[in-house]
Amino acid sequence: MFNSKKIIIVVMAILSIGWISTYAQEPAVLSEELHLSEDLRALLxxxxxxxxxxxxxxxxSLATGDWKSIEHISEKIRASYVMERKLSASQRRELEEQLPEHFKKLDMEFHARAEKLGLAAAARDPEIVxxxxxxxxxxxxxxxxxxxKTRFPGFLSNELEIHHH
Ligand code: HEC
Structure with missing residues (x-):
């Protein structure tokens, strides 16, 4: 007699391989690479x-309770809005057109978190910092x-996981 449990496991394994490779070919994954000119990429x-x-x-600074430094760092990060400085009008236009909405959202979130870090430092609360x-x-x-992912291939293996969010 066949061991039905084994068959089910094998079938599921085959199905999931098919599913993974379809997933890997999905163009949405590739479109997440930024398409920037060389000079803008260098600035980034x-x-x-x-x-x-x-x-x-x-x-x-956290380990030594140097809250002022952390406030200063937080401000510095917040001021560095994705390459706001040093941009020509055409570079600015390129950024506006080329940066995907998802990137802009993550960037905004990043700056919001930098601000929260500064607020926690101002409150001198090590745990919250x-x-x-x-x-x-x-x-x-x-x-x-x-x-x-091209720059940091360590994130390549997380492709499936990212797409589940
Ligand atoms: C909103 C997106 C975004 C956030 C937030 C972000 N990065 Fe990056 N970072 C990028 C991208 C895109 C690249 C790859 C640029 C390229 O094509 O080489 C990069 C590249 C880098 C590099 C490599 C630069 C080089 O010389 O090649 C370092 C280092 C880095 N990031 C550090 C950080 C650190 C540390 C943080 C958080 C404190 C951070 N990044 C937050 C988008 C981001």
């Missing part, structure tokens, strides 16, 4: 480097997983 990277340096400094810092870093990963 420059901006990211600054954000990375600023956000790393939060750890030490730590929480808001975690939320800030989380928004780095969410945006990178959606828009920077």
């Amino acid at each position: 990277r420059e901006e990211m480097q600054e954000i990375a340096t600023a956000s790393q400094a939060v750890v030490l 730590a929480f808001q810092y975690y939320r800030l870093v989380e928004s780095c990963t969410v945006c990178h997983a959606a828009f920077a």
